[in-house]
Amino acid sequence: MNWYIKVWKNALNFNGRAQRSEYWFFYLFNIIISFCLGFVDGVAGLQVMESIGILSTLYSFAVIIPAIACGVRRLHDIGKSGWMMFIALIPCIGGLLLLFWFVQDSQPGNNQYGPNPKGQ
Numbered sequence: 155m156n157w158y159i160k161v162w163k164n165a166l167n168f169n170g171r172a173q174r175s176e177y178w179f180f181y182l183f184n185i186i187i188s189f190c191l192g193f194v195d196g197v198a199g200l201q202v203m204e205s206i207g208i209l210s211t212l213y214s215f216a217v218i219i220p221a222i223a224c225g226v227r228r229l230h231d232i233g234k235s236g237w238m239m240f241i242a243l244i245p246c247i248g249g250l251l252l253l254f255w256f257v258q259d260s261q262p263g264n265n266q267y268g269p270n271p272k273g274q
Contacts, residue, residue, distance in 0.1 A: 158183040164227070165220035168236060172227035173271045177256060180224055184217055225252075230267035231260045 157179035161172075188210055194200070195207025202208060226236030232255055241248040260270055 155183070161220050161224045165223060168223050168226045169230075170227055170268045171231040171260070171265075171271050172224055173231065173260060174228070174257070176271070177224055177228040180221070184221065188213060225256070227267075228256055230265075231271065232258045233261045233265050233267075 157176045160176060161180040164170075191210040191213050192207055195209050200208040202211075222239065225239055229236050229238050234255060238255070239252070242252050244251075260272055263270055
């Protein structure tokens, strides 16, 4: 839960580096929270259309900027520019390339984006 809170505290920070665990735990908690909100939307009848719930949609809009910022910091951690997030716009290949980068270990030592968040 600490990783999730850490990302929210740095929600508008596109500088620095984010560890692999920070990114993936934030991603995991987003999936869990989205699933729960979708369930509540369905049970409470809070759906605008057949598959669009009010609570889950509001949460998705709220989390988009922190998720992008965390992704940019994650790219910084492996020595890539945050602008590489735009590679996701390339169908199929872009998302796979980002996934490959997001699972890589941190670049050891300092890089142009700051010190290693692992403290090595």
